[in-house]
Amino acid sequence: MKKLLNMKKKEKPIRTPKEKPKKEARMPKIKREKPKRQPKSKNQNPSVKKLPKPVSVVWEWLKWLGRQILKLIRIIPTLFPKKSEKDAPLLDGNVKVLPQFCIQTKLIGCYLIPVMLIVILGIVSYSRSSGALNDNYESAVSQTMNMANEYFTFALSNIESDMNTVLSDSELSTYYSGEYSTNDAQQKTRDDLKKKYDALQEKINSLTPGTTAYYKTYYDYARIKDEFKEADEILTDASDGKTNVYNSFNQSISNKVAANQFIGNIYIVKGGYNTFSSQSKLRGQEDKTKEDIEAKRDIHSKGEEIYSAFLDTDLGKKVSMDATSYYWVGSGSMPELDKLLLVEPSSYILRVAHDVSSTTDAVMIVDIKKDAILDILTNFNLGEGSYVGIITPDNQEMVVEGKDITKEEEGKSKTQNNVVKESIYKNQDFYKDALKSEKDSGKDYVRYAGKTYLFTYEKIGRSGIMLCSMVPQSVIVAQANSIRVLTIVMVVISCIIAMIVGTLISKGFSKSINLSIKELAKVSKGDLTVEFRTNRRDEFALLYGSCNDMLANIRGLIMEVESVYDALSVSLNKVNTSSTTFSETTKDIQTSVHEIETGVGEQTESATDCLNEMDSLFTKINVVNDNTNEIGSIAASTQVAINSGLTSMDNLNTKTKSTTDITDSVIQTIKELSVHSKNIGQIVNSINDIAEETNLLSLNASIEAARAGAAGKGFSVVATQIRKLADQCLASAGKISNIVTEITEATKEAVNTAQTAEEIVDEQVEAVAATAHSFQALKQHIEKLSEYLESIQSSSKDMETSGSSTLNSMENISAILEETLASVTSVANVTDKQSEALTSLDDASSQLMIRAERLGDAISKFKTK
Structure with missing residues (x-):
């Protein structure tokens, strides 16, 4: 009966046939306005260049992606329900979903978020990697140029060293000293004696042997013959010695040329003398015939011509003004001298000259x-379109262009193919600035022929020659560009x-959702026999399972309602019987009401006393809460101070560990220094042994020179100098040994000091660790105290809340008790009216029967089988 009464209260008013159902509120359709296209301006900027096709395609794609992202940003707020949607209008099955709100659009938008992160990652990676690659390339170019500079410096130093060796050769000074020269009087005496010798020989042949004239002539012939032989031997010895020295020295400089890959030719020129040369066609002959003497005079006159032509050049003027320095020039600056030296300017690239100090x-x-210089330059290929070259002090340059192997022409060597004929550096302002700079090397980005290049220069020693290179910026950024293309493609x-x-994925979702909508439409029309089937094993499978369970439950509910309807008729028949029983029960209720009135009066007095006690308790709870808050503030301040102390202790611990590491490194370095000092001592001992051996050798040389007499005087002087040098080496080695001993002692003291410092630092680390442990323990105690205080504060607040609630409850109880007194009085009146309610109950039962019939009609609309 009670269930039926509750259903009656909750039941909606029944619509009459004439009433029209109210339209439920639907979601308004959002009209999407298409953006109006702006007309193209005729006055567009003509300086904007059209992008290449691949770049323009990528650019258009990026613009499309940006538009999609903007749409996604607008859609994202719809993914999260707002609080205000609880009051949103109720929708029915006729609602339409706009494309921008469908699940497919939202899923694609969600996938575009990581894509945008990939785009950002690609841009950041490209910017960082391109900068690092450019820096590495510039560093590699600088290192390459530095290595080339060191190689050229080493090669030029070797050349100058070979020149110094040749210039200090004793044979050269002997040749130019006149020791092997003869005068015209000696030559005339020999010629006169030769004529007399020939005349007497013819006269003897005409005389009869045994006669007095024959013997007299033969006596004169023998005397003239001896005088002629003596004069001829003097001239022959002088000529042979000079020829031997000349040929030997020419062979020596030819060996120098053969031994040094950079030297092409060597010339030693002096007026009135044959020219020393590694070229055989430029050498003279030291012979004793009259014809050879005449030829020699022509060669001597050519030597004077060569020396005169040399002095007329800028190089000759510099050498004549400074006899102690080496001066370098480029090829092609002395054409007249090249003709006299029988050399082509194209066969050499540099020329160096030095004065002969012995004469x-x-x-x-x-x-x-x-070729030797070009081979070096071509080996330093810095990329396609790069230029590497050397510029001499007289602005003669030799430049090689870097090319790919595939672009080299057939039939030409690598050297010939890469040589640049036109001038590259000498007329450029950046080269002039580098030439004026006090720095020995440098680099900068410059403009040349409409392109940007990385210009690098190195000054080669004191020769005045400058090594320069230019690398196109496009070559430097080529690797970065490849990364950019790869990033865009990825x-x-x-x-x-x-x-x-x-x-x-969204298509799969849409298919499953559309299937669900189709089946649910059948359910909305009353077909409860629908079954949801799927092969999916995801949340849709759970949804379909839940729908099947829901339909099964609904079918069970409808069947149960049918059974309830059958039982409803029986229950209504029993209502009349229950009404009689209800009247008798009403009399018993009146008796109970008087007893309740007496009890309520006593409860009112008790409630008043309890209210006073609760007011006193609430005051004490407030005092406890205030004290707890003050203790919590002090504990929080203490915890902040402890955290600051722990941070300081961590910093001190870190610095102490760094000090320990540094001390260990210092000890290791000092130990290595000690090992090096021992190695130096061993080297000094070796020097002492060598010096002693050298001293013995010089002593033996002095003895041999003394045995040789006058011929060994020069060797004796050399042996004396060698002995002095050996003595100096011994003295220097002794000083070095003393220094090494002092270094070793200082090293030992430094090791002891460092070890002592390491022990102190270790003790300091232990003290810091102990202090940190104490701070940590204090921090834990404070944290526990804070937890207890928070618990007390929470309990105090709960007590305060409970006290307030109890006060309110007690006040409510007092008010309720007063109302109860009034209610008990009115209960009696209500009891009288219950009889009237019984009459109304009969009418309600009739109405309930009518509604039960309607319920049966509604149940029949559902298809459950």
């Missing part, structure tokens, strides 16, 4: 092979994959 009006000239592929995956 006057003489110079040594060395030509540097062009981003495009990622976007395509993300869109394909998002589309496939």
Whole structure:
């Protein structure tokens, strides 16, 4: 009966046939306005260049992606329900979903978020990697140029060293000293004696042997013959010695040329003398015939011509003004001198000259092979379009252009193919600035022929020669550009994959959702026999399972309602019987009401006393709460101070560990220094042994020189100098040994000091660790105290809340008790009216029967089987 009464209260008013159902509120359709296209302006900027096709395609794709992201940003707020949606209008099955709100659009938008992160990652990676690659390339170019500079410096130093060796040769000074020269009187005496010798020989042949005239003539013939032999031997010895020295020295400088890959030719020129040369066609002959003497005079006159032509050049003027320095020039700056030296300017690239100190009006000239220098330059290929070259002090330059192997022409060597004929550096302002700079090396980005290059220069020693290179900026950034292309390709592929995956997944979702909508439409029409079937094993499978369970429950509910309807008729028949029983029960209720009135009066007095006690308790709870808050503030301040102390202790511990590491490193370095000092001592001992051996050798040399007499005087002087040098080496080695001993002692003291410092630092580390442990323990105690205080504060607040609630409850109880007194009085009146309610109950039962019939009609609309 009670269930039926409750159903009656909750039941909605029944619509009459004439009433029209109210339309339920629906979600308004959002009209999406298409953006109006702006007309193209005729006055567009003509300076904007059209992008290349691949770049323009990527640019268009990026713009499309940006538009999609903007749409996604607008859609994202719809993914999260707002609080205000609880009051949103109720929707029915006729609602339409706009494309921008469908699940497919949202899924694709969600997949575009990581794609945008990939785009950002690609941009950041490209910017960082391109900067690092450019820096590495510039560093590699600088290191390459530095190595080339060191190699050239080493090669030029070797050349100057070879020149110094040749110039200090004793044979050269002997040749120019006049020791092997003869005068015209000696030559005339020999010629006169030769004529007399020939005349007497003819006269003897005409005389009869045994006669007095024959013997007299033969006596004169023998005397003239001896005088002629003596004069001829003097001239022959002088000529042979000079020829031997000349040929030997020419062979020596030829060996120098053969031994040094950079030297092409060597010339030693002096007026009135044959020219020393590594070229055989430029050498003279030291012979004793009259014809050879005449030829020699022509060669001597050519030597004077060569020396005169040399002095007329800028190089000759510099050498004549400074006889102690080496001066370098480029090829092609002395054409007249090249003709006299029988050399082509194209066969050499550099020329160096130095004065011959052992005589006057003489110079040594060395030509540097062009191929040897070009081989070095071509080996330093810095990339396609780069230029590497050397510029001499007289602004003669030799430049090689870097090319790919595939672009080299057939039939030409690598050297010939890469040589640049036109001038590259000498007329450029950046080269002039580098030439004026006090720095020995440098680099900067410059403009040349409309392109940007990385210009690098190195000054080669004191020769005045400068090594320069220019690398196109396009070559430097080539690797970075490849990374950019790869990044763009990977981003495009990622976007395509993300869109394909998002589309496939969203299509699967849409298919499952549309199937669900179709089946649920059947359910909405009353068909409860629908079954949801799927092969999916995800949340849709759970949804379909839940729908099947829901329909099964609804079918069971409808069946149960049918059974309830059958029982409803029986229950209504029993209502009349229950009404009689209800009247008798009403009399018993009146008796109970008087007893309740007495009890309520006593409860009112008790409630008043309890209210006073609760007011006193609430005051004490407030005092406890205030004290607890004050203790909590003090504990929080203490915890902050402890945390600050722990931070300071951690910093001190870190610095102490760093000090320990540094001390260990210092000890290790000192130990290595000690090992090196021992090695130096061993080297000094070796020097002492060598010096002693050298001293013995010089002593033996002095003895041999003394045995040789006058011929060994020069060797004796050398032996004396060697012995002095050996003595100096011994003295220097002794000083070095003393220094090494002092270093070793200082090293030992430093090791002891460092070890003592290490022990102190270790003790300091232990003290810091102990202090940190104490701080940590204090921190834990404070944290526990804070937890207890928070618990007390929470309990105090709960007590305060409970006290307030209890006060309110007590006040409510007092009010309720007063109302109860009034209610008990009115209960009697209500009891009288219950009889009238019984009459109304009969009417309600009739109405309930009518509604039960309608319920049966509604149940029949559902299909459950």
